[in-house]
Amino acid sequence: MNVLTPSTLDEALRHRAEFPDALPIQGGTDVMVDVNFDRARPETVINLNRVEELQGWRRDNGSLWLGAALSYTDVITSELASVVPALAEASRTVGSPPIRNRGTIGGNVATASPAGDALPPRLVEGAEVLLASTRAQRRLPLADFLVGPKTNALASDELIVGVRLTPCGQPQTFMKVGPRNAMVIAICSIALVADRERDELRAAFGSAGPVAGLITAPLSERSTFAEAVSNAASPIDDVRGTATYRRHALRVLVGRAMDRCLG
Amino acid sequence: MLRDRLGLPGSKNACEQGECGSCAVLLDDELVCSCLVLAAQSEGRSVVTVEGLRNGDILHPVQQAFIDAGAVQCGFCTPGLIVAAVDLLRHQPDPSEDEIREALAGNLCRCTGYAKIIDAVKLAATAGGGST
Numbered sequence: 001m002n003v004l005t006p007s008t009l010d011e012a013l014r015h016r017a018e019f020p021d022a023l024p025i026q027g028g029t030d031v032m033v034d035v036n037f038d039r040a041r042p043e044t045v046i047n048l049n050r051v052e053e054l055q056g057w058r059r060d061n062g063s064l065w066l067g068a069a070l071s072y073t074d075v076i077t078s079e080l081a082s083v084v085p086a087l088a089e090a091s092r093t094v095g096s097p098p099i100r101n102r103g104t105i106g107g108n109v110a111t112a113s114p115a116g117d118a119l120p121p122r123l124v125e126g127a128e129v130l131l132a133s134t135r136a137q138r139r140l141p142l143a144d145f146l147v148g149p150k151t152n153a154l155a156s157d158e159l160i161v162g163v164r165l166t167p168c169g170q171p172q173t174f175m176k177v178g179p180r181n182a183m184v185i186a187i188c189s190i191a192l193v194a195d196r197e198r199d200e201l202r203a204a205f206g207s208a209g210p211v212a213g214l215i216t217a218p219l220s221e222r223s224t225f226a227e228a229v230s231n232a233a234s235p236i237d238d239v240r241g242t243a244t245y246r247r248h249a250l251r252v253l254v255g256r257a258m259d260r261c262l263g
Numbered sequence: 264m265l266r267d268r269l270g271l272p273g274s275k276n277a278c279e280q281g282e283c284g285s286c287a288v289l290l291d292d293e294l295v296c297s298c299l300v301l302a303a304q305s306e307g308r309s310v311v312t313v314e315g316l317r318n319g320d321i322l323h324p325v326q327q328a329f330i331d332a333g334a335v336q337c338g339f340c341t342p343g344l345i346v347a348a349v350d351l352l353r354h355q356p357d358p359s360e361d362e363i364r365e366a367l368a369g370n371l372c373r374c375t376g377y378a379k380i381i382d383a384v385k386l387a388a389t390a391g392g393g394s395t
Contacts, residue, residue: 003303025301029281032299036279047304096369097347098294099281182368183282 002044009053009132012046012159017134019044020156026054026069027102029095030111054106054161063166065130068106068159072118073097075105083167086121086191089174093117096182106160109145112152112211119146119212120191120204121174127165133158146211170195171261175253176206177241187241190229190253194219194261201225203254208233208246222262226254264302265312273313273342284370287343288312294350296369313342316349325349328387329380336374344370348384357388 004022006012015022022044025031034040048054054069057080064083072091075081081088087105094100094117108118109129122142129145131138133155142163145153154160172193178184189206201222204214215232217225235246265271265288274297275285281296288297289311297310316323322330325348335341344367351358351366358366363384364377372380 003301005303005306025304028299028301028304029296032301033280036298045301045303047301049304095281096284097350097366098284098287098296098369099299101293102295102299180368182365 001042003047004044005047005050007050007052009051009159009161012048012051013132013134013157015046016159017157019046022046024048024110024159026107027071027104029099029103030107048159060164063164065162065164066105067162068104068109070105070162072100072103072105075118076100084121084125084165086124086172086174086193087118090117090121090176090189090191093174093176093181093184093186106162109142109163110152110154110160112146112148112150114149114209114211115186115189115207116212117174117176117186117189117206120189120206121172122163122165123204123212123214124172124191124193124202125165125168127163129163130161131155131158132161137161139164143211143214149210168193168195168197170197173257173260175257177249177253185240188233188235188246188249188253190250190257192254192257192261194258201258203229203257205229205233205250207240208235208250210234219262222258225258226251229254265297265310271312271314275339275342277339281369282371283340283343284347284367285340285343287346287370289346289350292353294347311346313345316345323349324390325352325384325387328390329383332379332383332386334375334379334383336372340370340372340374344372344380348387351384352388356391358384360385 004015023042024046026048054067057066072094075091105118108116127142128139174191176189177187186207188208192203199219202216206212215229230247230251235243237243265274277283277285279298281299286297291308325345
């Protein structure tokens, strides 16, 4: 295995253009599992750990830029915990402390798992994914970037640079169903915002369809919203739970989330 | 790399997917599952395994506490738990039981039922395990 370790984004993008089959790796919490289980045997790996441009987060004219290399621990332990509280709640449910130290919010987008915990909180905040290549930069709404289970819209020469969102500052929460508080792939999950400013309920579900999905309704439809979210999902039966259970759990979670956010 | 090339068998090669914590090490003072870090990603960085915690012949207070509390049975999970406990006590020298349980949630033990392990971390905290 050939490991390339660029120290700038330009260098990383040149590697990406030159070796389209190379596997980018940041925290490795998804990539290394595939390598260890022989599901991936990349000849070349692009180690992004030293690329400064992917690190950290910043405020930018009222919006928030989150670097692709931002770890779940960074989200939980920084000021971000109060700026994007649902994302912080979701981050705290990811894996365990060592996984949260290495796993990144950029990798979560790249993996595009229907169960990606940090996806629903970003869908309800209208996040965009920032992509770069040697050709151009572009931005895609997160909902458009997530194409299917473990499938995304990333071109073979692109890298995820970060995500941009405008924190609404409205009451929000994240909830997840699983057999333990730690090390759990969601049976289903929900992020919900009760946005009084826009008179809108926004909910995004995880693990209840091929991709995490967003549903909105006016606040006046509170009484039917849980049912609407449950109906909008398209869950399947799998090893973690049945479709019927998932629809039921989504209804319960959305109800509880609205109680939590609206009182 | 750690076990076969460097001869440091403390970190275990078990689940290989970050689920069990038995390979936990400190990478630049950050708790990580070493099975999910390419050796090349640690170039130029500090890696502390369980072998690196003791000071000469003197065990680290967390290691000593695991012995004193009877927190070791088969021993397979112990190195990872000790590294994770050291990391916890560095950040939180006087953790509550909930904090201990959350910090060790990524370390699986199939022998003890965790009660003695949690006792060991509390014992280490009273012994100043976070100071080293």
